[in-house]
Amino acid sequence: xxxxxxxxxxxxxxxxxxxxxIFSVDHKVIGIQYIxxxxxxxxxxxxxxxxxxxxxxxxxAKFPSWMISGGVMTPEQYxxxxxxxxxxxxxxVLTTAPQSGFGNYFLPIQIGAPDMAxxxxxxxxxxxxxxxxxxxxxxFFVPGGAPISGWTAYPPLSGLGQVTGxxxxxxxxLWIISIAxxxxxxxxxxxxxxxxxxxxxxxxxxxxxxxxxxxxxxxxAILGLLAFGVLLAAGIxxxxxxxAGTSFFIPAGLVVTDVVQKGHAGGSPLLWQHLFWxxxxxxxxxxxxxxxxxxxxxxxxFSRKPVFGYRAMVYAMSSIGFLGFMVWGHHMxxxxxxxxxxxxxxxxxMSIGVPSAIKTFNWLGTLWGGKIRFTSAMLFAIGxxxxxxxxxxxxxxxxxxxxxLYFHDTYFVVGHFHLIMGxxxxxxxxxxxxxxxxKMYGRMMNEGLGKLHFWITFVGVYxxxxxxxxxxxxGNPRRYSDFSANHFLAPLYSIHLFIxxxxxxxxxxxxFFILNYxxxxxxxxxxxxxxxxxxxLEWTTSTPPPHDNFGGHYPSVYRGPYEFSVxxxxxxxxxxxxxxxxxxxxx
Amino acid sequence: MPGTTLSEDLQQTHGRGGAGDSGGDGGDSGGPGIPAxxxxxxxxGMSVALxxxxxxxxALTSAFIVRKGISLDWQPFALPKIxxxxxxxxxASSWTILRARKFFRLGDMPNFSHWWNVTTAMGxxxxxxxxxxxxxxxxxxxxxxxxxxxxxxxxxxxxxxLHLLGGIVALLFVGLRWQHQTHLTPAxxxxxxxxxxxxxxxxxxxxxxxxxxxx
Numbered sequence: 001x002x003x004x005x006x007x008x009x010x011x012x013x014x015x016x017x018x019x020x021x022i023f024s025v026d027h028k029v030i031g032i033q034y035i036x037x038x039x040x041x042x043x044x045x046x047x048x049x050x051x052x053x054x055x056x057x058x059x060x061a062k063f064p065s066w067m068i069s070g071g072v073m074t075p076e077q078y079x080x081x082x083x084x085x086x087x088x089x090x091x092x093v094l095t096t097a098p099q100s101g102f103g104n105y106f107l108p109i110q111i112g113a114p115d116m117a118x119x120x121x122x123x124x125x126x127x128x129x130x131x132x133x134x135x136x137x138x139x140f141f142v143p144g145g146a147p148i149s150g151w152t153a154y155p156p157l158s159g160l161g162q163v164t165g166x167x168x169x170x171x172x173x174l175w176i177i178s179i180a181x182x183x184x185x186x187x188x189x190x191x192x193x194x195x196x197x198x199x200x201x202x203x204x205x206x207x208x209x210x211x212x213x214x215x216x217x218x219x220x221a222i223l224g225l226l227a228f229g230v231l232l233a234a235g236i237x238x239x240x241x242x243x244a245g246t247s248f249f250i251p252a253g254l255v256v257t258d259v260v261q262k263g264h265a266g267g268s269p270l271l272w273q274h275l276f277w278x279x280x281x282x283x284x285x286x287x288x289x290x291x292x293x294x295x296x297x298x299x300x301x302f303s304r305k306p307v308f309g310y311r312a313m314v315y316a317m318s319s320i321g322f323l324g325f326m327v328w329g330h331h332m333x334x335x336x337x338x339x340x341x342x343x344x345x346x347x348x349x350m351s352i353g354v355p356s357a358i359k360t361f362n363w364l365g366t367l368w369g370g371k372i373r374f375t376s377a378m379l380f381a382i383g384x385x386x387x388x389x390x391x392x393x394x395x396x397x398x399x400x401x402x403x404x405l406y407f408h409d410t411y412f413v414v415g416h417f418h419l420i421m422g423x424x425x426x427x428x429x430x431x432x433x434x435x436x437x438x439k440m441y442g443r444m445m446n447e448g449l450g451k452l453h454f455w456i457t458f459v460g461v462y463x464x465x466x467x468x469x470x471x472x473x474x475g476n477p478r479r480y481s482d483f484s485a486n487h488f489l490a491p492l493y494s495i496h497l498f499i500x501x502x503x504x505x506x507x508x509x510x511x512f513f514i515l516n517y518x519x520x521x522x523x524x525x526x527x528x529x530x531x532x533x534x535x536x537l538e539w540t541t542s543t544p545p546p547h548d549n550f551g552g553h554y555p556s557v558y559r560g561p562y563e564f565s566v567x568x569x570x571x572x573x574x575x576x577x578x579x580x581x582x583x584x585x586x587x
Numbered sequence: 588m589p590g591t592t593l594s595e596d597l598q599q600t601h602g603r604g605g606a607g608d609s610g611g612d613g614g615d616s617g618g619p620g621i622p623a624x625x626x627x628x629x630x631x632g633m634s635v636a637l638x639x640x641x642x643x644x645x646a647l648t649s650a651f652i653v654r655k656g657i658s659l660d661w662q663p664f665a666l667p668k669i670x671x672x673x674x675x676x677x678x679a680s681s682w683t684i685l686r687a688r689k690f691f692r693l694g695d696m697p698n699f700s701h702w703w704n705v706t707t708a709m710g711x712x713x714x715x716x717x718x719x720x721x722x723x724x725x726x727x728x729x730x731x732x733x734x735x736x737x738x739x740x741x742x743x744x745x746x747x748x749l750h751l752l753g754g755i756v757a758l759l760f761v762g763l764r765w766q767h768q769t770h771l772t773p774a775x776x777x778x779x780x781x782x783x784x785x786x787x788x789x790x791x792x793x794x795x796x797x798x799x800x801x802x
Contacts, residue, residue: 114622117631118624118632195628196628200625225638229639229640236742265660266657268653268657275646552621
């Protein structure tokens, strides 16, 4: 223990179920609430994707009518699945679990603080997120069903109301309202993360001694702070176009199903695209940066080596965050933008390859020559690096306007963003779960099941998303619900069938994870305080941590976060809170 | 960072972070031994919140500029004269809140309360004036969807008005001494609220110029 500790009482835990587990202000409870919300959303999201994959290869298949009204899926129903799958996954899984979930639980503990800076705002941001989730899911159950305009909600399709299709009535309204609520929640969360990281660090914990996870959460919070306000503004304008008859995004003279649309004039659908992608591109990094932090953290711990190039990692993450705000135009190469703008966006986009390559080299450098322990967490962290590289390489193609004009709206794009943003971030979540589960619940997860889960998932996601690049190269468009009438796509059927089978197997393998999670929570072997012999502060407190995180004994920090295999030290790891005197006689 | 001008002796800072020493008692989770949330975290939080709010208004501003630039249907309209008076009231309220802060620093609580309440009242006058401006426009047949210029006028004034209403609630919160129920010291509470108030004032001047020059 540190020399700064205070011999005092442990803070009382709130009593009563409601204050303790429902409207809790404890960041650990809120973190778990976020994680369980994300788990619910991901299950729905996976079911939606399976329904889509079924329909693509068996377009005439009859579904039970409680699942797909009418039995056989219509193209509009398919589009509503596309929309809700993307929305639930991007907002309620990829934004919620890695940042709000694990960040909430571990940021205060990793920096030696008793809680977030503003616990009540923290509780509010969870309940706003939950409300947003309820409003979003409600869109399934209103007349017309869920919206069909995709997770990007491009006007004019999203701005005209019921006339543009089922789901574009109340369903689209609920979608926009949900996203507005979610934006508010994310802004409150970002505020809390930033203030906590700046002002609540333990004595001695300078910025350059922060674990890379804390750095990732900090940078992600800054991205969220600057991005979600823009999405909120855009959402309000879109809602006014729909409800109040304004024309921010809706031009005149639109003809929908042979009827001229009146009442709007002069609006610009491209204005929405600019506002949306100014949020949307940083959102990609909001999803994946926490995974980068987790991967660095875990690769170092299980290689028993310091992170290779710690400062370079910090600067690389910062520059990825910074550049992320200047590349939104690469989503709009086909919008008719000036080729000069396109070149600027293209060069900036490809320049993100530089910090990304630095990170990849440093991850490999961390592994190089290490005494590697292949735990489930480590496997998923290595899997993250693999997916990040595979998904990133196809990004270099899409970053070039001339090539993107061809690839735009094909399966090449679907394969690209699922690998780098979707599955890579999910692997970050899995790695974080296997790594921190013992600390969160006081019990170990089953490593055998974890490894089985890893191998099926790792091979499975490559089987799903790699062939999509080929589909895109031969010109298979995305968002089509049925290819059977397209002569030139007929030879691709067997590839789609392969992808669907891979998707079913991969989805089924997630049952191993869910089983492992809830079984281990109750029945797993008891976890010691520091099962991985790790160095950062979350492993210095008891398992699971008490209500005030450190039982009244707040640590001071004397060293960097990744002091593994220090020559001459008694053990191959030196926790951050040990004084120079204590190092020789560490337990 | 704005608002670090308050003399240090009034700020009950509990040093955590960086190379500071470990904290005092009475933290947010209650109970002894828990380091308090340092008062500067509230200043940080407010600065960060203002950055988020600024991005929201910058998004609307860029939408304004783009929408005006591309369209043939932008109809200029005369801004209600009362907006000049409202602007003067809001600018004056920044001066009154400065006076309130000055008396707070001197420990002169009666004068502090007086000027603080004057600021609150002026905020309410401003909002009433904005509503009056809306009434005048509506009476002249200028509505939200009449023209894109009108749409932006209503959206920007409404968004600013709602944020200012939040500022008035915060002023009342401190004016009624409700901050005792939180972990903010009176010094921090007055500082945080006045940072927000000055920002809302400056934001209005910016929006008014945008609406006036861009109408």
